[in-house]
Amino acid sequence: MELMLHVLAVEPTAQVLAKEPIIPFAILLVVILVVPIIFERLRLPGLVGLVLSGILLGRHGWNVFPTExxxxxxxxxxxxxxxxxxxxxxxxxxxxxxxxxxxxxxxxxxxxxxxxxxxxxxxxxxxxxxxxxxxxxxxxxxxxxxxxxxxxxxxxxxxxxxxxxxxxxxxxxxxxxxxxxxxxxxxxxxxxxxxxxxxxxxxxxxxxxxxxxxxxxxxxxxxxxxxxxxxxxxxxxxxxxxxxxxxxxxxxxxxxxxxxxxxxxxxxxxxxxxxxxxxxxxxxxxxxxxxxxxLRIDLPTFFSSLITLQxxxxxxxxxxxxxxxxxxxxxxxxxxxxxxxxxxxxxxxxxxxxxxxxxxxxxxxxxxxxxxxxxxxxxxxxxxxxxxxxxxxxxxxxxxxxxKELPFTNQTHIDAGKTDSSPSTIVVPVYNPQTQQYLIEMAALLARQAKNARIIPLAIATAVAHMDAPQLETSIERGERLLLKATALSRVLGVEAQPLLRIDDAFAQGISRAAREQKADLILMGWGKRTGLRARLFGNVIDSVLWSSHCPVAVTRLLESPRKIQRILVPVENFMAPALQPIQFAQILAEANQAQVTVLSVCERRTSSSKIASRRSQLSQIVSNVSSAHPPEIQIIAHENVAQAILQAARLYDLVVLPFVRNRTSPGGLAISDVTTYLARQLTCSIVMLGEPQRTEKSVTVPVGVPSPIPVT
Structure with a gap:
């Protein structure tokens, strides 16, 4: 009797779902959103969860989903x-x-x-x-x-x-x-x-x-x-x-x-x-x-055949x-x-x-x-x-x-030991008056470490069809006000500033083109917290700048003045040269600010003491090549969760420097989440995400799952 009631209860559900296409589509979206996340946390491929979901929802499972x-x-x-x-x-x-x-x-x-x-x-x-x-x-x-x-x-x-x-x-x-x-x-x-x-x-x-x-x-x-x-x-x-x-x-x-x-x-x-x-x-x-x-899989029939199992x-x-x-x-x-x-x-x-x-x-x-x-x-x-x-x-x-194959010197455009006569140029796009001061302060600290350094505050006025349009005039006036403020602040900080107002089709192209024309060594930007579907689908300013830039891009979220930063944490996931650029970036900032850098590596809890010692030795060799008089500290933590280990360590630091890492998707197109995704959302201190230009290494770009695309602020 209970079996008959169950069948009677399920059949109408399947019929209703077949008649209303919006309901199956809604169920699909829920499955696609939830199941891969669960399986990836279990360290299983997300697509495995999708196939198993189809089996459970199909006619050979719970029969709540129409197959055809x-x-x-x-x-x-x-x-x-x-x-x-x-x-x-x-x-x-x-x-x-x-x-x-x-x-x-x-x-x-x-x-x-x-x-x-x-x-x-x-x-x-x-x-x-x-x-x-x-x-x-x-x-x-x-x-x-x-x-x-x-x-x-x-x-x-x-x-x-x-x-x-x-x-x-x-x-x-x-x-x-x-x-x-x-x-x-x-x-x-x-x-x-x-x-x-x-x-x-x-x-x-x-x-x-x-x-x-x-x-x-x-x-x-x-x-x-x-x-x-x-x-x-x-x-x-x-x-x-x-x-x-x-x-x-x-x-x-x-x-x-x-x-x-x-x-x-x-x-x-x-x-x-x-x-x-x-x-x-x-x-x-x-x-x-x-x-x-x-949905097409028939597990009962499969397990009923001994020959098929063999x-x-x-x-x-x-x-x-x-x-x-x-x-x-x-x-x-x-x-x-x-x-x-x-x-x-x-x-x-x-x-x-x-x-x-x-x-x-x-x-x-x-x-x-x-x-x-x-x-x-x-x-x-x-x-x-x-x-x-x-x-x-x-x-x-x-x-x-x-x-052993990777050189660790002269790997970045901003070199602490730079002695040639060419200027060190940092382009700082300005858009939000509330975050502008911290960006200029950060640029000034970095510029002081190079000879003949200069900062280029950059304001972009979006072009329209007619150059005498009122909206263009308004945009130009706003940009000029921001540049005046940036120039005055640079003068106070003792660094040369060359303000630049550019009229361009879009913010991203304007920033990338101006940086190339000015032969910039670094683009220093800020980010906001808007992460809607439209931003993910069509990209945003930071994403586009990173793809097209010829030089490194540092994206910052500064919660206090950079001049107050005394302790900098640099988590290192691997020993590839592009992923190690944050160490050199942090060291330049530390030397300008008399701060201390700590390089953190997280390994599995089961890692043997000999492997930990080997990893420490490797990190010491790397650090000796990118540091100067005050070498960074090295910290290795054995933990089952990399993100949680970094978050616990970051409580004692003023700034965390992370690389941009874009996970290459499998041919199935299903992205596997990155540690950076979680860190960018959970860290309560200031953050700098450093991304190398696309031409240097395919693996160093904006992560698909990171809370970017992030609008310029």
Whole structure:
């Protein structure tokens, strides 16, 4: 009786949800917002939580969510195409070129070995050749799910890591090309070998898209100038046009989407347009695809079949074994050490983006049965969780080898030991009279440490169509008043000030252009607390300045006069040179203010005393290269929560200096939260966030999850 009442209670709910599309959409937004946060706090990939949410909400779980509705299907299809486009867009082609020989070698090994093993396993379970080749291909690719982790550890410059990053091009492209062949063979009832002539037209299509779209994209971006809106629309349009042509050639749309991402990769580059493209997909469409995939999973049927369980277990074991053999072969060929080999192995294990997209397409075209789709999802869950965990263990050992390769002198444009005759120039955009004084004081302290230093207070008047417009006159008058106040304050502080009023199309472009024209060594800005959706979607002044600036950008939140700062804390997450720039910045400020700098490193509570001693020795070596007469103190804390450890330590300090760190998203577009996000919101003392220009290191930019974009104040 209770079971019947339960069924009667659930059925009307599902019917209501099917009739009211706004309700499923609201549920989706809640799932997308809450579930990834929970799983990331459990140190699990957020996309795993999305798939599991789909399983629980679907007809084989709580049955509170309709599986097939027009709205859900449309959003899921867009998410699928977007997923593959972002996978191609985020592949680092520059890394592939730098390490093209080992990347091609390892990519071929880590693709062909799982392919052969997967085909052999599938044939042994009685699958026909076409299905067996397809199953082998979808496990041959890999997703750099742990990239944010190795980025945070500072080992992205390691040769083995770069090789693995470059190999992603080979594995993903190879898997998608095999998928296209298998789909044609399945639709025309041909064997895999009978469709090899189709391979020629597929290769021609690939070459035309990669070369043609690349050229068109570069030309469009060159002519579009700074119009980010049109650039954004061009990027999206290229996806659908390439997919449309693919439909006429009977090529699967996810193959076209991936090729489109590769084609416009260089044209888009690392900038605000790419950030917007990835952001739009990562917050909505791609998560919906993962939830919709979970709705299709039939776990009861999966666990009821012993043969399917055996095949799934053997498929997982085959993946781990073949990927290890490929990494070990690369070790022998390119002379990597054991730690690097294990890191390559763990990085190439996760099967997420291309694997799930190909599996879903194969399922929809009859290549995969529902039970085999379940097997692929299990493979994804196991490989992504275990692969990320293994990377967190193996990649730590690469840090020491990277440190030896990095120079730590003359790494920044503002050098405490600067002795040449060229002026040290600090551009200070002024906008908010309430924060202007502290900004000028900070600039003055920094400028005093260089010879012939000068401060350039900068006011931007936004241009309009007519130069005699009243609003432009008002903006100019306001800027002149701010510059007069800044000049008077600089005179009191004993530093030369050269005020500059500029009329420009927008604040960000005006600041970046003026800094370049004045040959600035540093841009010193303030921030506010506005963090709405529109700011995140369309960017803001600080975000745009950091992307386009030629010099470092220091974004400050000063709660008291910089002249009162006596204790400065610099948390260090990794030993990469760009992440260490805050140490040198803090030391310059400390020397000007007779303050003391403390460099803080947080390690896991389980870290052995020998490793802590080694880390202290490494930090001492680094500090000795960036400090002068008064070296910073070194503090190492063993704690299970990095952010909490920094917050506890920061209670005793007047200022915390942090690097801008933008987490590179996975090809799924799902960002993993950064420690900086939490710190910027919780710290109660003054903060300086220092970001190097984009050209120096891709990993040093504004974090996606940080409370930026932040408006200039």
């Amino acid at each position: 509705t027009p709205t859900m299907s449309l959003l899921s299809d867009i998410g699928l195409v977007y997923l593959m486009f972002v996978a191609g867009l985020e592949i680092d082609l520059e890394e592939f070129r730098r390490k093209k020989i080992p990347a091609f070698g390892f990519g071929s090994l880590t693709f062909s070995l799982p392919l052969v093993v997967g085909v052999f396993l599938s044939r042994s379970f009685g699958y026909e050749w076409n299905a067996a080749i397809f199953i082998g291909s979808i496990v041959a690719s890999h997703t750099l799910l742990a990239y944010p982790l190795i980025n945070r550890l500072g080992v992205t410059s390691n040769a083995a890591v770069r090789t693995t990053i470059g190999a992603t091009v080979i594995t993903n492209l190879g898997a998608l090309l095999v998928l296209a062949l298998c789909l044609v063979a399945n639709s025309d009832n041909l064997s895999f070998w009978q469709v090899l002539p189709f391979f020629n037209s597929l290769i021609v299509y690939t070459i035309v898209v990669l070369i043609g779209c690349n050229w068109i994209g570069k030309e469009f971006f060159r002519r579009a100038g700074d119009d980010e809106g049109n650039q954004f629309l061009f990027v999206l349009l290229s996806v659908f046009l390439v997919a449309l042509v693919a439909q006429f050639l009977e090529i699967e749309k996810i193959v076209a989407a991936f090729l489109a991402g590769l084609a416009v990769n260089e044209a888009v580059g690392e900038g605000p347009v790419k950030e917007k493209v990835v952001f739009v997909g990562s917050i909505l469409f791609i998560p919906i695809f993962f939830v919709h995939l979970g 095949f799934t277990i053997l498929l997982v074991v085959s993946l781990f074994a073949s990927k290890f053999i490929a990494a070990f072969a690369a070790k022998l060929l390119y002379h990597y050490n054991l730690q690097e080999t294990l890191t390559m192995w763990s990085l190439s294990l996760p099967q997420v983006g291309v694997t799930l997209a190909a599996a879903l397409v194969g399922y929809e075209n009859g290549l995969l049965s529902p039970i085999l789709l379940n097997s692929v999802v299990v493979l994804m869950l196991v490989s992504s969780i275990v692969g990320s965990f293994m990377t967190s263990r193996f990649a730590v050992g690469l840090t020491a080898s990277v440190i």
